[in-house]
Amino acid sequence: MLEADKEFAGSIPESYDRHMVPMIFEPYAVDLARRAASFSPSSVLETAAGTGVVARAMASRLAPDTRYVATDLNQAMLDYARSQQPSDSRVQWRQADALALPFEDASFDLVCCQFGAMFFPNRPAAYREVKRVLKPGGRLLFSVWDRIEENVFADEITTALAGIFPDDPPRFLARTPHGYHDKDIIRGDLADAGFSRVEIDTLAEESRAPSPHTVAVAYCQGTPLRSEIEARDSGKLDAATDHATSALAERHGTGEVSAKIQAHVIVAMA
Structure with missing residues (x-):
């Protein structure tokens, strides 16, 4: 992973939430929220919360007195997330590095x-931090994308x-979002x-767009694919977007489109 792969700033948060969230993240957020609620946690920590799609999905499923702390490395993403959910006083938004969580030991029932996780530069270290802040018997619940070949649009x-x-082809999507899909490696990192x-479910969904x-x-x-395109030629972002549009239209038509997406959902016991 390159350092730029972690940069979600500028216009990216708004575009991400407007387009990416309904297209690929919402179905898995609903599933994650359902699983989380089934554990009846009294305290939840979310890392890499992004623009808050999981927090929004959790809102109607968790008990009214549940403590919920949503963190992300990128303040711009948290600011946007807070703007989309201003009325839920249960949610505390806090900038935090997943490899150095600013919480006491045994603080949460569920992380x-x-x-x-694909963006963590040292995943075993991040998982050790999760284990530290989990209460005994607590759970880590997380998802990662399967390999890029199982995610058609990407x-x-x-x-x-x-x-x-x-x-010099831009490889952000293959390198980072879809670069942590080997279940044996995931199990090994969690064991370390x-x-x-550790339980791993592989779930296929359908990505849809107008x-x-x-x-x-x-x-x-x-x-961050945007930054990768602009780093190669700052004037070619629109041309690259149009070229990608044409390639997709050739395969899927010019109207409403849909294609397979696939991810792993993991539950690990502390």
């Missing part, structure tokens, strides 16, 4: 993280952009951090 956009930048029972252009804008302008 959840939707599609954030794969097709990556291939399309290689046609514009053949000498001291977690015992048009190929919506998909292209979501990935090319609503993720």
